[in-house]
Amino acid sequence: MKTAFLLATALALAPMATWAADDHAPLRFVLIPKTVHPWFDKVNTGAQAAADLLGKTTGRKVEIEYRAPETADVSSQNDIIERAIATHPDGLILDLLDEKGNHATMLEAVDEKVPMTVFDSLPPEGMDVTAVGADFCEQGTIAAQRLAGLIGEKGEVAIMIGVPTAPNHARRAECERATFARYPQIRVVATGIDNDSIETAQKQASAIMQAHPDLAGWVACDAAGPVGIGQAIRESGRTGKVKEVGLDNLNDMIQLIRDGVADSSASSRPEMQGYWAVIAAWQRALGQKTPKYIDTGIDVLTKKNI
Amino acid sequence: MSLETTFPTTPPTPPRLPPLRRLAARCMRNPLGGVIAALVLIFGVSCLLSPHFLTGFNMMIMARALAFIGLVTIGQSILMILGELDLSVGAIGGLAGITGGMLMVQAGLNPWLSLVLCLLLGTACGMLNGVLITQLRLHSLVLTIGMAGVYGGAILVATKGVAITGVPVDISFLGRGLVYGVPVPFIVLLACLGVVAFVMVRTPVGRYVYAIGSNPDAARMLGLRVDAIRIAAFATAGFLSALAGILMVARLGTAQPSIGDTWVLAPIAAAVIGGVATTGGLGSPVGAVLGAVIIGMIENIIVLFGISPYWQSVVSGGIVVLAISFDSLARRYLHREA
Structure with missing residues (x-):
């Protein structure tokens, strides 16, 4: 009985501990x-x-x-x-x-x-x-413009969409498409969905490059996508032939740039x-x-x- | 001189246990005793360790979060008692929510009519699962993995991954409303649980479910309409998932394609914690919902206690294992004492 009373009292008083906060408490x-x-x-x-x-x-x-x-x-x-x-x-x-x-x-x-x-x-x-x-749109636009310059403003390109339900990924993809549309000799031949997973991006990119042997370059819409794309480019032995402009600054992305697999990355901070x-x-x-x-x-x- | 032997007229009284152990023994004799004891323990520890736990706001958000997962858990527990599983319940909930959004926003249909149509859709999806499983003699686990892909894929086809916004405010009360401080979705959960618990305990249908779950062949030989009951159980699970989906749309004010993504494993875990046997024939929806309360409470205290997100799965998984072990060990201990 005594134990039950003490427990009940402790439970009742517990929320009051918040009152002890003062102006010098940590923010x-x-x-x-x-x-x-x-x-x-x-x-x-x-x-x-x-x-x-x-x-x-x-x-x-x-x-x-x-x-x-x-x-x-x-x-x-x-x-x-x-x-x-x-x-x-x-x-x-x-x-x-x-x-x-x-x-x-x-x-x-x-x-x-x-x-x-x-x-x-x-x-x-x-x-x-x-x-x-x-600005997500600005980020996608910068990546797409840079890729367009790298491939001489002509050829087949692909876009790796991240999570289809993520508004920022969708916005980047929309602006990348709009940018490529300004170059009459650039054609978006494929879009992959990686769900923000490096492994999925790698599989998707490998399959797309098999289906489009003349693919000239890649852009992505999330941070994991360009890492998977880079791995696929390296595995297929097409480093330098297929250009990549990545997104963001994950350590793997930076390493791909150091290794010369990816040209660059449009990175938010x-x-x-x-x-x-x-x-x-x-x-x-x-x-x-x-x-x-x-x-x-x-x-x-x-x-x-x- | 004669020797007289006297025999006691009443059987010997067993030694009196200490009060606390007597209470524990009484608890453990109840099928829900273990889960209730674990619940009380976690609740008490949470109250003592976090000043934010036992506040009105926190209780309200816990009750509301429980409502969605609880509804799916009720349906899944009926199936598990029957010896079945449905891994497409989350996708059915998502599909019903998205369909509701499309009917209300894009087709401009009356919100209440849309709600009814979504519930019918969820029931139909569950029924379809049941028909395919019973008529094609497929394992429910395998079939529903495939159907989860079908329903989930249908969501992506319909939405292209983009949420449907502009859901009429008429139904927002269902997801966000409070009645005397109690969230409306929680009231819906209690109502559904009451109906299902009554059916399972007080009606022949409920007894048939337990009989089929214990031994389907024997149930069939007894003349029970095993397939019809299995189809009805899948339809019920579909209905409850759709209800959870549409309540979530009402809560968010948008129809998100990701609704239901997290409703697959948690209800199964909740049912197991609540004493529902994965082999069928044992447990109750009430126990399963109490299991969901434990999971919800753990998720809540993980944030209140400031546990690192990288440790969240370890901690929540560990507490779930402890809760199940606590129940099992307590029963073994009391059995040995007896």
């Missing part, structure tokens, strides 16, 4: 990407760097909790966002899978007075949230996105107004500058 931000992926690890690295810097310069510790959904599924991401809201952090830093699908959950954050910052995606219309990121997302979230937590959009830009990585 806690929860970073929720689209899914577990090396690209988001780089975002997290940038976020941690910003947290360290803020902690050292202000004297108030800043903590980043990284919570990645195991699969890129909107409902799973919403569940994680809701659970994070339940812990009442000082801010949420989100990479939205679908701003419309995430909208209702974001409204719950507003109701619970948890400030939000998004990166690598755009917030739902009408929501006062800072977005940090690069994940570390910078994480860094500036934390800065914006920190400003929000202190009650400051923040910009609507922070453009972190796009790098073109080549053998010369990596």
